[in-house]
Amino acid sequence: MAEVLDELMRLWHNLHHKPLFGLLLTLCIYQLALMLYEYCNRRVILHPVATGSIAIALLLNALDIRYRDYLQSNQLLYFLLGPATVALAVPLHQQFHHIRKLLLPVLVTVVIGGVFAPAVAVGIAYLLGGSDAILLALTPKSVTTPIALGVADIIGALPGLTTGVVVFTGVVGALLSPAVFYLLNLHDPRLQGVVLGLNAHGVGTARGFEINPTVGAFASLTMGLTGAFTALTLPYALKLF
Structure with a gap:
């Protein structure tokens, strides 16, 4: 059991340092937030930008991921804003x-x-x-x-x-x-x-x-x-x- 946990921790350490991890996290959380928004008949209080932002902030804090690293891995989305x-x-x-x-x-x-x-x-x-x-x-x-x-x-x-x-x-x-x-x-x-x-x-x-x-x-x-x-x-x- 300890070996399995060590392996999972190693995989997690390697994964969340990958350049596209933040981008994948953003897309997944936004999709889940959008599904919730649609399920609740598009109530404004559950707008995916609001709920998604809160969820990502909590995840970054819980997983001890620096915002600077998360921001860097989302440069593609920032580029597409223009x-x-x-x-x-x-x-x-x-x-x-x-x-x-x-x-x-x-x-x-x-x-x-x-x-x-x-x-x-x-x-x-x-x-x-x-x-x-x-x-x-x-x-x-x-x-x-x-x-x-x-x-x-x-x-x-x-x-x-x-x-x-x-x-x-x-x-x-x-x-x-x-x-x-x-x-x-x-x-x-x-x-x-x-x-x-x-x-x-x-x-x-x-x-x-x-x-x-x-x-x-x-x-x-x-x-x-x-x-x-x-x-x-x-x-x-x-x-x-």
Whole structure:
């Protein structure tokens, strides 16, 4: 029995140091989380990004796997985030006849929301005594992960912390969106898409497409515009402080 356990431990030690172990773990956990999400009729609180992230965090802690090693083995997924974001141009094109009519109001909303959302987050963190590293990581919180990582590199924010903030923002935004829509009596799919894209970026956009194509298209547009606005203005704005 002891020999069997020693052999299993040796196999485990060799396996979790393989470059693709983290990628395999991510795909398996996400698939299980997606199955749970579908089984529970797509309840927002069980969104696979939320449940999958929690499960992976617990597993990394239980198995004593360094986050740095896990992140390194998932570089392929990080690379694919960029093409996946660009591919959102397809539904944008399909819904362009709706988008064209509201482009100016969406642009105004993106400018106001793109400034207000991170400013409030940074302000609250500052009042609560947040460190400079936390404040920097919060500044690109309202843009999708590939853009946020690019901005983080420019402004000197920690990429791991920035990624966590962005994902947490997206998950919380998607989770709270049904309650917000209900309280504000917001039934227009175009406005729902704008709210999701601005406040929950990638996760919110995915949720938008689950609601209907118009919500997803407006979420894609708003997410892209917010990302572009933040990337072009944030590095220069920080120089003023």
